[in-house]
Amino acid sequence: MADVFDEMTGADGSIRPPYGELSRWLSEIPPEVLDHRRREAELIFQRIGITFAVYGETDSQERLIPFDVVPRILAAAEWGFVCRGLEQRVKAINAYIGDVYGRREILKAGVIPEDLVFQNPVFRPEMNGQKVPHDIYVHIAGIDIIRVDASTFYVLEDNARTPSGVSYMLENREIMLRLFPELFSRHRVAPVENYPNELLATLKSVAPATASSDPTVVLLTPGIYNSAYYEHSFLADKLGVELVEGRDLFVKDETVYMRTTQGPQRVDVIYRRVDDDFLDPLAFRPDSALGAPGVMSAYQAGNVTLANAVGTGIADDKAVYSYMPAIVKFYLGEEPLLNNVPTWRCREEDHLAYVLDRLEELVVKEVHGSGGYGMLIGPRADKAQIEAFRTKLKSSPKNFIAQPTLALSTVPTCVEEGIAPRHVDLRPFVLVGRDCVRIVPGGLTRVALKKGSLVVNSSQGGGTKDTWVLDT
Amino acid sequence: MLSRTADNLYWLARYVERAEYLARILEVTQRLATLPIAYGGETNEWESAVATAGCTGAFSTQYSEANEETVTEFLCFSTANPSSIRNCFELARTNARAVRTALTMEMWDAINGTWLQLKRFGNGPTSREEFMRFLRWVQEASLRFDGRAYRTMLRNDAYWFSRLGLYQERADNTARILDVKFHLLLPTNERIGGPLDYFQWAAILRSVSALTAYHWVYKESVKPWLIADLLILKDEMPRSLASCYGNLVQNLDYIAQAYGRQGPAQRQARAIRTRLQNRRMEEIFQQGLHEFIGEFISSNNRLDSAITEQYLM
Incomplete structure (x- = not known):
């Protein structure tokens, strides 16, 4: 190092x-x-x-x-x-x-x-x-x-x-x-x-383009059990916009509305803190209760x-x-x-060979991982951890990249x-x-x-x- | 305002008010339970506390006997009782967290602080002294929250919805305590007013913090029909049904004015208030207090549904 x-x-x-x-x-x-x-x-x-x-x-x-x-x-x-x-x-x-x-x-x-x-x-x-x-x-x-x-x-x-x-x-x-x-x-x-x-x-x-001159912005949160919920409420507060959950929204005629105490109100911009997968059960994961059914259709219609x-x-x-x-x-x-950071793509054969040779000095990360999970820090790992990772790496090299420590x-x-x-x-x-x-x-x-x-x-x-x- | 936000504010206020009410009931129960038998009569105070809290059914599925230990656990610390003080504060904070943007920093601080301190009491008090401290603490937590809401909130729909929750809950609580106590103490048309009853009647007043107020208003010894008068018809008594409805009508009117539209909730609240204004205590006793209260509790519940339908969903 x-x-x-x-x-x-x-x-x-x-x-x-x-x-x-x-x-x-x-x-x-x-x-x-x-x-x-x-x-x-x-x-x-x-x-x-x-x-x-x-x-x-x-x-x-x-x-x-x-x-x-x-x-x-x-x-x-x-x-x-x-x-x-x-x-x-x-x-x-x-x-x-x-x-x-x-x-x-x-x-x-x-x-x-x-x-x-x-x-x-x-x-x-x-x-x-x-x-x-x-x-x-x-x-x-x-x-x-x-x-x-x-x-x-x-x-x-x-x-x-x-x-x-x-x-x-x-x-x-x-x-x-x-x-x-x-x-x-x-x-x-x-x-x-x-x-x-x-x-x-x-x-x-x-x-x-179809929005009024003073567009209505909302912040869409997955709800209070999300790890970043504090941030969502904090930002909505500072922005002065409604903090909505999927159930507060509904779609009619390819337009998004929120349910308010004064009836439906049109929504023009959604600052969404919900992942794609959960955004709209009609378009993506059908089991998602976090999103709003139909949002994707309103989005595709440009509304x-x-x-x-x-x-x-x-x-x-x-x-x-x-x-x-x-x-x-x-x-x-x-x-x-x-x-x-110099990066070796394990999907490429010569890169993979290089990485397998130097596992004890490299950091290997899962391509879709985040939050520091599922990674190997070579210099800090023991032999067993390195060997376990080597097996994983060989079986699905496409899923990994490696970088110097x-x-x-x-x-x-x-x-x-x-x-x-x-x-x-x-x-x-x-x-x-x-x-x-x-x-x-x-x-x-x-x-x-x-x-x-x-x-x-x-x-x-x-x-x-x-x-x-x-x-x- | 989002309907869900209004709903959370409404329930936040209800849960805090309910926690305070439970603490008051328990304080009074504890006091009565320590009286010598000669002054306390034959009634089981702990059983009556559960009835006043409106959860006799849920209690009897979990416990075979109502005594100090089981009732304290059930009403204060049980996680299985959705309306225990602990759950009230948990739910209040959950609702507060969901509407942080609609609360002032001071209100959040009060409810979050209460929730953090609640952990200090663990799974129950280790002594009677600690239990009494706990009950005091619950009441203070509620007063602190309510005071901060009153002093710091903008007077807009957020404030009015939280007031609606408070007065709905308070009206329900006052009605229940009257119903249970009068039912227990006046099973038939027996002679009333003996020295033995004094402590029981005074306890009702204490549980709605109205003992001093009673003496100021009536300048008389404690009498059942005057207690009923104070808690049902007296506008100037903050926990009376009349006062709760004065406030419900007023806050609903503010909302209607701001939104430019009246609805069923406004009409129902006004109808209930009018009924309270036009009654006299003798009539109510002739008709039967129990029937009167029963009718009141159901119309109060109907108003809750009307508010929910009109604004909260």
Whole structure:
């Protein structure tokens, strides 16, 4: 594994400029004060009920994601670069999805193998030839980024379906402002609180042509048992839109309505946090009780906008991920600003052979997995685990990709023994409207709280931090 | 507003009110049960508590005897009783979680805080002292929630629907307590007013926190027909049927005004209120209190259905 890049203390041991004030502050603040604030933050989180559920755990229905009070800081220039890269990537993703469900030029050109698209369970034949308002498929993207040195950022994963986590970005900032006003006064931190405003503008901008001049937007949630329910209610509240469940909606004459205390009201834009499979029992899984029967027909008739569109999974699948640099080049004619992590596709014979040879040094991931489940981290696995994985890999190589074990950057973090470096990633949120692309300066920084751990997922014991983008 | 949101607000208020009512009944029961036999009569206080809570049927399928232990468990902590205090708070929070966007931060804080604290009491109190503390705590939780709703909510349909739930539940509770107690205490036209009865009658007043109010209003010793008058017809008594219906009519009118449309719920509520306004206590006793209350409970239930049909589904 390469040397670890710490974002506060550079390779030569000096403090990197964006962290100058923070480093001074950390050395001044008494440990017991910091610890006190940390517990205060925990109490606040518990009281407002920012929780998530971990699937597969029966006893603890709701859990708090640990919050770390030491912020992660990016300089304005670093952020500017990341932003340009994000915008480029999301533009390419939208062009690619439109192409896959349209003229299929990228397949004809042989850039991406056809079976990867057509045999992919996230490919939605219902979307073939389907017009979507303003040709935008992905309105809200969460792009996971890791950093390995002062100038290199990699995209680890694209989330083009229903990315979550933005409520943490907003709540983390609120709590930091409450607990550490003096620390803010020593920095010029770009605000993130306008995110809901930007999101609403984005959603309204993509309303169907048949909508009124002030379109009705709703947020569709699977309900209170969904792990991200807190976020759904939080966002609906900040957006000032109704938080609906499938049973609140019905479709008549290919138009979507919600049941209100004053009778049916037409719905124009659905910011849906329900997966494709469960969206409409008439079009997809017939056993789904979460969706609204007929929504797909209204969508196909062009009377409602779904954000994100149906079938966007074809862009964030891990097998497709490895083709992203080629996708950027194909549609935009530009070199990608943000690189991919080098990736071996186990579907290709020579790649598979390479991976099987080096299982103990690679990270192998399931193509359709998420949340850090079903992956092998070679250097951390024992012999038996590696051999078990080898069998799985050989029997269905198409389901896997492999990447080098990357040294994610570290950021100072409040842990039991004091302040110590812990590995982090970053999920910024990109909003694509008819008028423009909007990116709020910041995002969700996830931190692996266990020493040396590289898994930042909340379901695996990761925590979150506030992310500061300095204005100057 | 989404019909489901209105429905959740309505039930949220009902469950919190119900929890408070159960706590009041139990507090009074505990008090009566500790009286010497000579003052308490022959009635089984614990059995009567279950009847007042309106769940005799569900109780008897699970327990063979109503005593302090079984009734406390059933009405407070049982997960099998859908209306136990624990379940009321669980359901209240579930409803609150489903409508977080319609609640103020203060209300959410109150209901979520209550739910978190509920765990502290585990599966039941370990002593009578702790039990009494628990009952106090339940009442305070309800007062806190109600106070925060009153002080922080916008006066719009969200507020009115939550008030409807509160007054529906309160009217039902007051009617039940009157029915059960009068039924137990006045089986026939026996002579009433002996010293033994005083504690029983005072207990009714206590369970709706009206003992002091009674003395202020009537300046008389405790008499059954005056208690009935206070709890049924007195507008100024916050838990009386008349007062509940004054509030139901008013909140339904606010909704009708905001939506520009009257419906069956408004008409039914007004009809019930008019009936209460035009009655005198002597008539009600002549006609039979039990029949009167029985009729009231069913018309109250019909109003609940009318509200549900008109707005909540």
